[in-house]
Amino acid sequence: MTVSGSIELSDLKGVGPSTLEKLEKLGLNSVYDLLFHMPLRYEDKTRITEMAELRPLQTVQIQGEVVKAYIIQGRKPILVCEISDGLGLVSLKFFNFFYSQRIKMKAGSLIRAYGEVRAGSRGLDMLHPEYQHLQSASEPLAEYLTPVYPKSDGLSQKLLRKLIAQVLERLAAGQVDVTDHVPESHLQAHELPTLNEAIQAIHQPDSGTSTELMLNWSHPAQHRMMLEEILVHLLNLKKLKADIQSAGATALKIIEQQQQAFDAQLSFTLTGAQDRVIAEIHHDLQLDKPMQRLLQGDVGSGKTVVAAAAIMAALNNGHQAALMAPTEILAEQHLKTLSAFFSDKKLVFLSGSLNTADRRQALEEIATDADLIIGTHALFQEQVNYRNLALVVIDEQHRFGVQQRLALKQKGEASANIPHTLIMTATPIPRTLAQTVYANLDVSVIDELPPNRKQINTLLLSNEKMVQLAERIKKACGQGEQAYWVCTLIDESEKLHAIAATERMQELMEWFPELNIGLVHGRLKSEEKHQVMQAFVDNRIQLLVATTVIEVGVDVPNASLMVIDNAERLGLSQLHQLRGRVGRGNRQSHCVLMYQHPLSETAKIRLQTMRETNDGFAIARQDLKLRGPGEILGSRQTGAMAFRLINIERDHALINQARELAQELLETHPRACEQMVERWNQQQQDLAKI
Missing domain, CATH: 3.40.50.300 (P-loop containing nucleotide triphosphate hydrolases)
Structure with missing residues (x-):
């Protein structure tokens, strides 16, 4: 999809400098953003409900004549306006009001009100409803369900609807160009509307549209928009993966005798899952393109020894490896553990708490003769220069900002080769979430605990x-x-x-x-x-x-x-x-x-x-239901989780559909994929590169 660059937000009626600033705070920087600013919910103002049919907790629109209006005096005055349609009576109550409101509520005048019906002490009430005075009982109703949008201070629902309606008019007139890149055959097979039809239906659903479907995000128009969003996300990550792998990396030769010697020094036997994952990592390391692999393993599954097997490959080929941990306690733990594996190599520890002399010595050794560098975020700071960094291992990746991870990886690019990257997490990530958010990474899972482990x-x-x-x-x-x-x-x-x-x-x-x-x-x-x-x-x-x-x-x-x-x-x-x-x-x-x-x-x-x-993956699935993906992955993974419509837990079937479609489009319509990815936010592209 492309959007005409000739229409700016400032071209819309009602958008001055102040409104433009408020729109930008809400993340609305273009007419395209307005089109994709999806409603949170809908209000049905297309019909009037008779008062005799009302039940408590219904949210409805009613219409009637003012019977009487009065103010109940008390600690906080309450304005009450009783209206009737001849079949029933409802009291509209306002705790915050202007005296001018009371003046306009004359007996016999017509009022149309929208709100939630509640059971009051003397009948049915509506507290602080939306309302309007009518000149005639036949004044037209809304033509479509009224969308309610996410908003920020100073941006009213009325203004947002007005601006979006203007963009929709220009869309219908061809002044805003929307190109649908999803094949018509796919839309027909899955009974989905075109992108243009979906945009129109979501912002201005007609009176026949099922409010229940819209509220549950189950309407075909919503599914079409959700498919667009997840499809662009997946295509973008696949493109980024391809771009990185097109760059050079140092191919690390795996020598079987050295691997056997490594296994022999262990005081335990590796599990089948550890053997499988090490083989996957070693396969990647032998290629002349950068490994981009996420290693998942539950607590106690033995990720550190797998990381050590990867580090061994870099060190045995005469190159440096770096391991970054989020805390000094964890970094020191890794230093102690890995010192036992690599007693014949030079290990250097770097953290922000080192004194000036120790830091100066560490930096000098990193630039000259250090083999394995272990530390915290200090590893990617500007003063740190590596001799020939070939492998970066990042532990508990969700605790680092994506920019921090990217900065460390770029440390190895001075030699024109990007280092291989192994990202580890002990926070199990449900399969659908991992395949969606980390579509630019190959995923290895240690799904087996050591046999002597007892359940806690x-x-x-x-x-x-x-x-x-x-x-x-x-x-x-x-x-x-x-x-x-x-x-x-x-x-x-x-x-x-x-x-x-x-x-x-x-x-x-x-x-x-x-x-x-x-x-x-x-x-x-x-x-x-x-x-x-x-x-x-x-x-x-x-x-x-x-x-x-x-x-x-x-x-x-x-x-x-x-x-x-x-x-x-x-x-x-x-x-x-x-x-x-x-x-x-x-x-x-x-x-x-x-x-x-x-x-x-x-x-x-x-x-x-x-x-x-005790199953970390079962716990992660429950955590995803309760808190959503942003909390599971860490609040700093902002770029990876900028979904406006997709709910990863709810929409796994649609995500699987998008995954298959993305692969098909890459093979059959590469230019269309490029056009879809071109509009992807540049900041998100940068954040997804690690």
């Missing part, structure tokens, strides 16, 4: 039963085990009723004077965090009080009990990640989710889901 037993416990919990902790620590106590805030918050980690630690020290108790949170200096975590690893601390800073990466096999305070405040994904800090050894592990009454319905579902399953 999850318990729900009201915070009123703290005494019973204390006995469980005493017993576990008395038997040589260790425990986490996770608090959701560092400082006390009366509003959220969450107990601060600092206060909880003092309380626990009184309860358990015989235990060594430590505290770790994000505000501690790096060295302090490291000392506390090392003491916990060495079992010099039996009970660790922590904030969610320990959500990822912390690996203490002897820790077998976790308590999460105010668990109802956290999302499913975060709860699952925290629970994954235990169950990493041979002991039976337990996770206690403490909650505070009253619980919302959503909180009940979350906690019950955690109690019933």
Whole structure:
């Protein structure tokens, strides 16, 4: 589809500098954006409902004569206007009103009102309805369902409808050019209207249009628009993938003897899933085009050893590899783990907390003789120069902004070769979501846990039963085990009723004077965090009080009990990640989710889901239903989730249809694909490149 560039927003009646600014704040920068500014819902003002037929909770339009109007005096005056159509009576009530409104509501005058009917103390009411005074009972009704649009301050529904109606008029007159690139045969096979017909039907649905279908996003016109959106998204990502793979990359030779030596040094046998994923990664690394692969694996599935197998390929070919983690705790954990794998290589650690001398030395080594560089976001900063970076591994990718990931990958482009990229996540992503948002990446899934892993037993416990919990902790620590106590805030918050980690630690020290108790949170200096975590690893601390800073990466096999305070405040994904800090050894592990009454319905579902399953993918599917894709993927993945119409959980069948159509169009109508992608927002193109 193309849109004529000769029509600007400023050409529309009613659009001055102030309105133009407000439209831009709403993301409406062109007439095309107006056409695709879809209604949130519809109001049916195409007919009048007789008052005798009214029932409470109906949203309807009524019409009648004013019987009387009066003001009820009280703490807050209320304007009441009683109207009747001869068959029934409804009281229109206004809590905020002007005295001039009361003056105009003369007995015998005609009023048409739209709103929700409620059961009042003396009959049926409408609170703050939309209304208009009529000159005649036969004044025409609306010709089509009235759309209600998303809006911002200063943009009324009336103005939005007026502007969109102008664009629709120009569309009908051919002044705005809409080209439908979806083959007519596909539209007919799926009983879909053309793009032009769909735009018209959505903004100005006629009186025969099913309001129920429109509200449920089930109308064929809506499906056609949704197909357009997801199709352009998929085509864009496929094009970006092709563009990146057309660039050069260093082909890394995989030497079988070295792979066997790597496997031999492991103290465990790789699972079938790990073997399969390593083979997929090694296949990509041997090509002279950049690997772009997303590695998914549930908590404890063994992603780090897979990453190590990929890193080994780069190092054995004389090239550098870099691993970026979102927190220093996790980066330090990787440094410790990978040092055991690559004891004969030079590893360098880089983070923002290094002092000037250590940072200067790290930068010099990265530019000269470092083999593997591990760190935080500091890895992509301007002063960092790599010698010959061939592989970038990004852990817990959803915690980085897409621009941060892109900046690190560009560090390897000085040699005209783009580094291979392996993106890892321990947040399982439902299949449809992964195939949609990461259509520019190949996806590998470790869908098997090590055979010695025991299921974590999850318990729900009201915070009123703290005494019973204390006995469980005493017993576990008395038997040589260790425990986490996770608090959701560092400082006390009366509003959220969450107990601060600092206060909880003092309380626990009184309860358990015989235990060594430590505290770790994000505000501690790096060295302090490291000392506390090392003491916990060495079992010099039996009970660790922590904030969610320990959500990822912390690996203490002897820790077998976790308590999460105010668990109802956290999302499913975060709860699952925290629970994954235990169950990493041979002991039976337990996770206690403490909650505070009253619980919302959503909180009940979350906690019950955690109690019933340890399956990260099942949890992710439930999380997608409850919170949507933006929260699952991380709030910083803005470019990837700019869908106006598509709901990934609801529209999976339509997404599958678009995926098949995208492949067909790329093969049979490449020029049409280019034209569809050309209009894709440039910023989104940049954000999707990693």
